[in-house]
Amino acid sequence: MKLAKRVSTLTPSTTLEITAKAKELKDAGHDVIGLGAGEPDFNTPVHIMDAAKEAMDKGFTKYTPSGGLPALKKEIINKLERDQELTYKPSEVIVCIGAKHALYTLFQVILDEGDEVIIPTPYWVSYPEQVKLAEGVPVYVEGKEENQFKITAEQLKATITPKTKAVVLNSPSNPTGMVYTREELEELGKVCLEHNILIVSDEIYEKLLYDGNKHVSIAQLSPELKEQTVIINGVSKSHSMTGWRIGYAVGNQTIISAMTNLASHSTSNPTSISQYATIAAYQGTQDDVEVMRQAFEVRLNIIFEKLNQIPGFHCLKPQGAFYLFPKAIEAAKMAGFNDVDSFVKALLEEEKVALVPGSGFGADDYVRLSYATSLDLLESAVERIANYMAKVAAK
Known part of the structure; x- marks a missing residue:
């Protein structure tokens, strides 16, 4: 066939x-x-597994809203306010089946055939494949080793064309482990605002930083950049919950609404038990x-x-x-x-x-x-x- x-x-x-x-x-x-x-x-920490068992015992094993449990959205919003001083509404949050699914769904709703997405190299293996599945075109920009594998604002600006729809930023990075500084993000953000480029900010490794490095989300740098950014995150790496498959996207309400509509016809909803476990992950001790x-x-x-x-x-x-x-x-x-x-x-x-x-x-x-x-x-x-x-x- x-x-x-x-x-x-x-x-x-x-x-x-x-x-x-x-x-x-x-x-x-x-x-x-x-x-x-x-x-x-x-x-996975014991208190998270206990919360999942309790949810099962209480019969919380049914369908949930396609975009995620309201209680979980609330905890994601609390987490972003606590950690990044960012304020979001429930309508700006979608819970997905892992951060990978959040990225996949995002590209599906923002890309038309031929739309370009700028992807710095080295990149996580699924970025270009997901862009291609959405009939988009991955455009690569080399993050040079002498610049800690990070791209510059000048490189980004030189790569933008009339077909550019978005740029992917992954900090801390898989595979390099490198982290963009606040100053570097500010410069990249200026270019994105100037050219109206959506920023896809993959922050899945934000809790794993060393040598005193601090995580900065590009969305927290200004109200304009917040509006221009979709944050991708989840609990797979931070709470050792890879198999639970819970991630999320946070950003522009129109984009999140489209992602939720797509999810309603593709996955119905993230696993109910995993969502209750994630509520415990964010509510409990860190x-x-x-x-x-x-x-x-x-x-x-x-x-x-x-x-x-x-x-x-x-x-x-x-x-x-x-x-x-x-x-x-x-x-x-x-x-x-x-x-x-x-x-x-x-x-x-x-x-x-x-x-x-x-x-x-x-x-x-x-x-x-x-x-x-x-x-x-x-x-x-x-x-x-x-x-x-x-x-x-x-x-």
Whole structure:
């Protein structure tokens, strides 16, 4: 049967592909260390799971409004006011089945065929695919390593055309872990306002910041930028709730209304139990969030130093999220490969260490390592990579 054109250009998720291959090897009895998946290794906090059980016991297992429970919208609004000093109405909030679904739905309602979305590289793997599914055109702008993988206002301005509809900003970034400063966001915001460009601000990693860095949402810089911005967020990373699938979009009421209408015909509503769990996540203590953040920071400080000592690897220190994004093309060439993808495959086959090649993020010379796993496994993984490089150097 002939498939629709819209799926013919899709590229499979590199992250999930590597994770699946690593699982296949592990199931076959191999001692595989997987550093590919983008999810915390902590369990969901107990008080959140207890709230879900209580909701089930009370029979809260039915349909909810398509845009999310009013009580959950209220907690999202409270969270944004508490953390970013932003004020929203319930009609400006939609709860979705994860932040990925929020992004997908957003692109579906704002893009017509041929509309352009500016995506800085390196990018999260699903941005361009979701734009293409909405018949839009992803336009890439290189975030250069010498600028911490961030784009400048000058770069943004030079990329805008009459077809530009939106720009995606992801801070802290997946895959680089870099964070835009208030000053950088102000400059980017000026360009967006000048050209009437919608800002899609993906803030899913906002709670995972290190070395004293603070999260700034571009929406909080001015009333004009707030109106021009749709914030994407959720509890997957902050509260270790990846499997619960709750995210949300907050912004212009007309956009949110269109997203809600689309959701009513596609998903009906986010899972009721997960919504009640998320209410508890935002209402309850945030101590577990901080415990997890501190653990990630300890791992980062240790693994970053060890990785940078391996020949052929060069890495900037991330400021947030839970990824390292070293340049590895020199290591690949030292091992006899012309590209990093082949190098990553060799590491998985020979040393049983699963990394994600940078090609999936629009940065062919790099690899992504997740440090959302135990310190013992991280140190073992880095040791295996170092041993592999020592072996190829001795040939």
